[in-house]
Amino acid sequence: MYSINSKVSLRSKFSISEISVNKNTSLLLDKSNNKAYNREAKVMEVSKKKVKALSATGSNPAIPKMTIKAQKRHGKHLRPGRSFAGMTVSEYAQKGMEFARLPTGGSIVGYRGEDGCIVRFNKVTGEWVKAYTTGVATYMMPSAGKAYYDKWFDLDKGVISDD
Numbered sequence: 001m002y003s004i005n006s007k008v009s010l011r012s013k014f015s016i017s018e019i020s021v022n023k024n025t026s027l028l029l030d031k032s033n034n035k036a037y038n039r040e041a042k043v044m045e046v047s048k049k050k051v052k053a054l055s056a057t058g059s060n061p062a063i064p065k066m067t068i069k070a071q072k073r074h075g076k077h078l079r080p081g082r083s084f085a086g087m088t089v090s091e092y093a094q095k096g097m098e099f100a101r102l103p104t105g106g107s108i109v110g111y112r113g114e115d116g117c118i119v120r121f122n123k124v125t126g127e128w129v130k131a132y133t134t135g136v137a138t139y140m141m142p143s144a145g146k147a148y149y150d151k152w153f154d155l156d157k158g159v160i161s162d163d
Contacts, residue, residue: 054133056112056162059103063118066093066136083141096139100131109149113156121149 054060071093077083084092099120104110110120117137121128126141128149142148152158 053116054112054118054131055103056118056158056160057104057110058162060101060118060131062133063097063100063131064135065097066139067134070135070137077140092139093136096129096136097131099127099139100129100136111153111156111158111160112162113158115156117156119149119152119156119158121146 054063071089078087078089078092079085084095087095099122100118102108102120104120107124108120108122110118112118115132117130117132119128119130123146126145128138128140128142129136130138130152144151
């Protein structure tokens with residue numbers, strides 16, 4: 001996990017931040033030219049991958065499939081008597097991705113959270129999905145239904161518009 005040291009005001013004046021990579025390693029990041037320097041002043045290129053923000057209400061075709069880790073973590077929803085019993089893991093992941101990509105409207109409501117996530121909830125079927133630009137994080141049918149959606153809307157500090 002990277003952490004940015006903002007204590008050094010001189011560095012921020014020159015668009016430089018210190019990033020702690022781990023206990024023993026830190027880098028100086030020069031934001032003006034996208035280069036990072038280690039303690040030996042060796043230059044490393046820093047790639048800035050531009051990621052388009054997800055839409056609060058529109059379709060999100062760029063959301064990739066659920067990661068293998070998330071598929072294993074949410075396998076409990078595939079057990080007999082649960083929300084998606086009888087589905088294979090790949091069918092579950094595919095269905096979650098397809099639902100996350102849908103625009104809001106009709107029975108589907110949704111929002112974008114403060115951290116960049118999008119959430120969709122189907123008021124008829126009870127499906128709920130949370131996704132990021134990296135993929136679907138959670139796909140389920142909460143027993144609390146719309147109350148669950150409303151709770152996460154508040155926790156995620158959701159916004160319904162793309163402004």
